[in-house]
Amino acid sequence: MKFTLYQRTYPVQDAPVSLSLVPFISSSVYTFPSGGRVYEATYSEIRIDAPEDAKVDPARNRLNWVGGKGLVRSTAKEVLDLAAACNSGFRLAK
Numbered sequence: 001m002k003f004t005l006y007q008r009t010y011p012v013q014d015a016p017v018s019l020s021l022v023p024f025i026s027s028s029v030y031t032f033p034s035g036g037r038v039y040e041a042t043y044s045e046i047r048i049d050a051p052e053d054a055k056v057d058p059a060r061n062r063l064n065w066v067g068g069k070g071l072v073r074s075t076a077k078e079v080l081d082l083a084a085a086c087n088s089g090f091r092l093a094k
Contacts, residue, residue, distance in 0.1 A: 001054050002093055003063075005046040005076050010039040019076035022058045047093035048083045 008018040010032040018024075030041040054065035062073045067088060074082070082090035 001050045001052050003048055003050060003054070003056060005048055005080055007044045007046060008041045009044075010034075010041055012037075012039050015039065019080060021056050021061050021063055021076050021079070046080065046083075048079060049089075049091045049093045050079070050083075051089035 003021070006020045006023050008020075008024055008030060009015060012032065012034045015032050015034065024030075024043065032039045032041070050063065051065050054063055056062075057064055057073070060073070062075060063079050064071060064073050065088075066072070079090065082088055083092045
């Protein structure tokens with residue numbers, strides 16, 4: 001299964017990063033103050049390959065999939081970490 005992680009960050013060092021399995025609300029404006037300036041969020045998409053049984057639960061912003069010990073519910077950050085490590089059938093898509 002292929003799906004998209006949505007990333008929100010700011011063009012300044014040490015700014016927070018938000019990951020989501022569902023798209024961010026496009027009408028909302030997110031800002032981050034730093035060094036006397038206010039930065040507006042930038043958005044990107046990260047494509048992920050996951051096991052075929054993986055399903056996004058948009059109400060809880062979790063990915064449900066079956067692991068070695070049964071049903072697993074993972075956050076977007078956990079999914080990104082699994083994909084970066086090519087672990088449990090997850091990988092960054094090309």
